[in-house]
Amino acid sequence: MRVxxxxxxxxxxRVVEVASELFRRRGFDGVGLKEVMExxxxxQGGFYKQFGxxxxxxxxxxxxxxxxxxxxxxxxxxxxxxxxFGALIDFYLSTEHRDAVGQGCPVAALGSDVGxxxxxxxxxxxxxxxxxxxxxxxxxxxxxxACSRETSMAVLSTMVGALxxxxxxxxxxxxxxxxxxxxxxxxxxxxxx
Amino acid sequence: MRVxxxxxxxxxxRVVEVASELFRRRGFDGVGLKEVMExxxxxQGGFYKQFGxxxxxxxxxxxxxxxxxxxxxxxxxxxxxxxxFGALIDFYLSTEHRDAVGQGCPVAALGSDVGxxxxxxxxxxxxxxxxxxxxxxxxxxxxxxACSRETSMAVLSTMVGALxxxxxxxxxxxxxxxxxxxxxxxxxxxxxx
DNA sequence: TGTACATCAGTGAACGCGCGTTCACTGATGTAC
DNA sequence: TGTACATCAGTGAACGCGCGTTCACTGATGTAC
Numbered sequence: 001m002r003v004x005x006x007x008x009x010x011x012x013x014r015v016v017e018v019a020s021e022l023f024r025r026r027g028f029d030g031v032g033l034k035e036v037m038e039x040x041x042x043x044q045g046g047f048y049k050q051f052g053x054x055x056x057x058x059x060x061x062x063x064x065x066x067x068x069x070x071x072x073x074x075x076x077x078x079x080x081x082x083x084x085f086g087a088l089i090d091f092y093l094s095t096e097h098r099d100a101v102g103q104g105c106p107v108a109a110l111g112s113d114v115g116x117x118x119x120x121x122x123x124x125x126x127x128x129x130x131x132x133x134x135x136x137x138x139x140x141x142x143x144x145x146a147c148s149r150e151t152s153m154a155v156l157s158t159m160v161g162a163l164x165x166x167x168x169x170x171x172x173x174x175x176x177x178x179x180x181x182x183x184x185x186x187x188x189x190x191x192x193x
Numbered sequence: 194m195r196v197x198x199x200x201x202x203x204x205x206x207r208v209v210e211v212a213s214e215l216f217r218r219r220g221f222d223g224v225g226l227k228e229v230m231e232x233x234x235x236x237q238g239g240f241y242k243q244f245g246x247x248x249x250x251x252x253x254x255x256x257x258x259x260x261x262x263x264x265x266x267x268x269x270x271x272x273x274x275x276x277x278f279g280a281l282i283d284f285y286l287s288t289e290h291r292d293a294v295g296q297g298c299p300v301a302a303l304g305s306d307v308g309x310x311x312x313x314x315x316x317x318x319x320x321x322x323x324x325x326x327x328x329x330x331x332x333x334x335x336x337x338x339a340c341s342r343e344t345s346m347a348v349l350s351t352m353v354g355a356l357x358x359x360x361x362x363x364x365x366x367x368x369x370x371x372x373x374x375x376x377x378x379x380x381x382x383x384x385x386x
Numbered sequence: 387t388g389t390a391c392a393t394c395a396g397t398g399a400a401c402g403c404g405c406g407t408t409c410a411c412t413g414a415t416g417t418a419c
Numbered sequence: 420t421g422t423a424c425a426t427c428a429g430t431g432a433a434c435g436c437g438c439g440t441t442c443a444c445t446g447a448t449g450t451a452c
Binding site for chain 1: 346355357367373381
Binding site: 001002003004005007032033034044045047048053054 | 437438439440441442445446447448449
């Protein structure tokens with residue numbers, strides 16, 4: 001039966017939200033539409049009343065994941081005004097973030113998949129990545145006086161790579177060491193002025 | 194009909210080889226066994242005479258991809274004895290490497306997928322990653338006199354993250370800038386002694 | 387404000403398709419004598 | 420070395436299954452008067 005416009009919009013948003021978590025946990029190909037819809041409290045058939053295709057949902061889910069985690073980062077930073085960039089690094093390179101794939105950074109969780117995805121998905125990633133470059137640049141500049149866009153990009157690369165690598169390791173010590181060594185190196189680089 | 198033991202071993206190796214390229218290009222879930230076998234000049238049915246399951250092939254293909262690309266890196270480095278580490282960085286962070294996903298670094302091409310994979314696949318990655326840490330450590334030490342394992346790991350994180358990010362960008366300039374900014378930053382870090 | 391009807395979000399079953407896996411069969415290879 | 424037979428890599432067709440997608444139907448919502 002028909003539901004109110006407000007309810008329908010709410011349902012749609014819930015589907016995107018659920019998908020953004022499931023995709024990060026198991027990849028685009030690892031999650032079926034049936035599972036997404038059921039986790040949103042709906043049935044499979046209704047999917048095409050809200051989305052044109054699975055690809056459309058993927059693009060929107062990436063967008064959503066990028067936005068919520070960008071807010072996560074700025075929240076963590078603004079909660080520690082005395083060392084906001086340090087707080088961001090500590091959070092991003094923590095074992096908690098490593099273990100919460102579904103709620104964490106989409107670049108590390110889905111980067112390899114997005115490299116093979118279509119332009120709509122890459123566009124969502126690009127927008128989110130640009131925002132992150134800006135945030136990092138501002139936070140480093142805040143504590144160091146200045147930060148180039150290039151340094152900010154390299155720092156982001158180090159963060160993403162370390163998180164990605166730490167998740168591919170069987171050995172817990174080595175996994176942790178990727179997080180710690182990256183955090184140390186970034187602090188050293190940024191501290192140089 | 195039966196083929197000679199030598200021929201069978203050769204066929205098996207070709208399947209692993211083909212799979213290691215196809216998986217890097219399109220992910221574990223994006224490639225079917227039929228396609229792998231056909232690209233190796235065989236038919237689908239024969240697969241289970243050589244492998245216990247698709248998962249077994251995935252683990253072997255990762256192992257193979259890790260080994261061949263590690264050799265690739267040491268070859269590039271030893272071809273430039275006057276600046277072997279610089280040559281490695283130039284190669285890894287080149288647009289050619291970025292565009293040759295099927296022949297390139299499995300960590301960037303499959304890192305997100307491997308984070309979700311089983312222990313056999315992670316073990317293959319771990320071995321390959323450990324080897325890379327050692328290679329980078331030695332090459333930096335060679336030109337700078339010394340290099341800690343931690344610095345080597347952070348450098349690897351930067352390399353992998355930059356390549357991964359460059360592949361998720363629609364914009365060609367931004368994509369390239371991830372490669373260049375990472376190369377510059379690594380050179381600066383390593384140059385500090 | 388109340389009534390009559392069109393709209394359309396959601397349901398549940400079905401569609402064709404490609405997947406990983408299994409199996410009966412073939413016939414050259416490997417082996418025992 | 421030559422012969423007889425067992426082995427088994429590779430073939431091709433089939434299996435059940437879950438996938439993305441489609442569709443007839445439902446009935447509360449939204450709208451026109």
